[in-house]
Amino acid sequence: MxxxxxxxxxxxxETVWDVITDLRRASxxxxxxxxxxxxxxxxxxxxxxxxxxxxxxxxxxxxxxTITESLRGEALQITNRSLFGQGLEVYSFTNSGGITTVWxxxxxxxxxxxxxxxxxxxxxxxxxxxxxxxxxxxx
Numbered sequence: 001m002x003x004x005x006x007x008x009x010x011x012x013x014e015t016v017w018d019v020i021t022d023l024r025r026a027s028x029x030x031x032x033x034x035x036x037x038x039x040x041x042x043x044x045x046x047x048x049x050x051x052x053x054x055x056x057x058x059x060x061x062x063x064x065x066t067i068t069e070s071l072r073g074e075a076l077q078i079t080n081r082s083l084f085g086q087g088l089e090v091y092s093f094t095n096s097g098g099i100t101t102v103w104x105x106x107x108x109x110x111x112x113x114x115x116x117x118x119x120x121x122x123x124x125x126x127x128x129x130x131x132x133x134x135x136x137x138x139x
Contacts, residue, residue, distance in 0.1 A: 011134035013073035029129035
């Protein structure tokens with residue numbers, strides 16, 4: 001399955017990239033992304049690893065994440081592996097007139113409807129969070 005999304009955010013591309021790669025604060029804008037039992041000290045450098053734990057009722061599933069491309073404010077690629085298979089998230093950033101456009105392209109094999117809904121909520125949360133940070137001057 002493949003999901004493609006785009007969101008325009010009134011913030012610098014570096015701010016948006018920093019928010020996406022700050023896993024410890026991901027729950028502030030991405031629903032369900034609040035449990036990271038492991039984040040390597042060199043995250044978000046290329047080759048660094050983390051584990052995201054997804055909870056479904058009493059069950060939990062670990063997704064092993066590896067950054068395969070890391071260019072601050074320009075591009076980010078993260079592979080994930082779990083018992084559901086392997087996936088890839090690709091983020092690219094463009095900026096014009098103070099507006100950063102984030103292009104998201106994700107491929108994976110979980111429940112399609114649930115993943116689409118989660119990604120739509122996540123991108124909306126990213127926009128709100130980054131714009132609020134940019135207005136507060138904490139970029």
